[in-house]
Amino acid sequence: MKISIIIKALNEEANIARTIESCLGALEQFEFDGEILLADSLSNDKTVEIASSYPITIIQLKSLADRGCGTAPQLGYQYCSGEFIYLIDGDMRLHQNFLPAAIQVLEQDDRLAGVGGIVRDMHLDNHEFMSRAARAKKDLQPGEVDRLDGGGLYRRSAIESVGYLSDRNLHAFEEFELAVRLRAKGWRLARINQLAVDHFGYKIGAYQLLWRRLTGGYALGAGEIARATLGRSTFPEVVRKIRTLWISGIVVAWLASLLLSFCFALDLTYGVGVSAIILILPLVFMSLRRRSLRLGLYAVAAWMVFTIGTIRGLVRRRLDPSAWIPSSVLKSRMKELA
DSSP: OOEEEEEEESSOTTTHHHHHHHHHHHHHHTTOOEEEEEEEOOOSSSHHHHHTTSSSEEEEESOGGGOSTTHHHHHHHHHOOOSEEEEEETTEEEOTTHHHHHHHHHHHOTTEEEEEEEEEESOOOSHHHHHHHHHHHHHTOSEEESOOTTOOEEEHHHHHHTSOSSOTTOSSOHHHHHHHHHHHTTOEEEEEEEEEEEEOOOOSOHHHHHHHHHHSSGGGHHHHHHHHHTTSTTHHHHHHHOHHHHHHHHHHHHHHHHHHHHHTOSSHHHHHHHHHHHHHHHHHHHHHHHTOHHHHHHHHHHHHHHHHHHHHHHHSOOOOTTSOOOEEEEEOHHHHHO
C-alpha cells in the first residue's frame, strides 16, 4: 500500500467531516493506493459517529489515561500498512496537491525521512494563536528543517529504523522528539513550498485555552520530552531548542529570587519593596516588548502555567514508548472491502 493517512482526533465533531473528506479527495484525485485511519482518543462528542459514515478505519483508545498528543500518531501507526505515512490533525483540511508533491520529493532523495508543507492557521483570534503564527513565519519556512510541526509525510522505513513513530508519553513536542531520533540516525527532514493544510484550531478565549493546556496535559510536554531524552545524545539539543524549558528555568529563578529577597531582607519594609519590584519586572518587560499591557499580562500568565506543567512533566512516570497501546478497532475499512 502506498499511503496511510492517520487522522488524530479528540472531540472534533465540528471539523472531522471536513478533514476526512479532504483526505479522501486527495487519495481519489491522484488514484493513490491508500488508507485512512482515524485514531480517536476516546472522544465524548459525535466525532466517531460522524466519521463512521465514511469509508475509513476507526481505531480508539481503551483507557482515558493513555490520552496524549504522542499517543494518537502511535495508535494509528500500530494498524497502518502504507509505504508512506501522513499525519494530520482532526481540525485540519488537506490540500489536494500536497501529497503528490511530497512523494515526489521523498522518492528523489532516499535519505529524507519526511516532508512537510506550509501550514495556514485559519483562526488568529487569541493571543496564543497570534504568537504561534508569528513564530511560524520563521519555523515553517521551506528548506531542510529540524522538525515537521503541523504534520508531514514520513517514509515508513525511516520510522522502522528508530523503533516507533511517536512517544506515547508526550503531551506535546511529539514531532520534535521524533525528529531528533530520526536525525540521530542520519535521516533528514524537509519542508517544501507547497500549501499542505489549513488549520482551524479552537474558537475559544486565550485564558480558556491556557487553562485547557494545563488541565489537558499539553503544558506537561516540555518536561516530558526533557525526561524522555535525559542521558541521551539528543538531550542538549532538546534543552537548546525547546523554548518552554529555558523559559521555565527563568521563571523558577525569578520566583526563587523573589523568595530570597524577602527572606534575607534587612528589614520588612525593604524586603517588601524589593520583592514588589522583582514581582512586577517580568510584567513590565513583556508589556514593553509586546507594546501592550494586556499581551504582557497574558505572556506572564502563560509562563506560570507552562512552568507548572514542565515541572509536572519532569517527574511524570514513563511507559515503554514502543509497547502496544491498548485499543480497539471500531470500524475496519479492509473488512468492508473483503
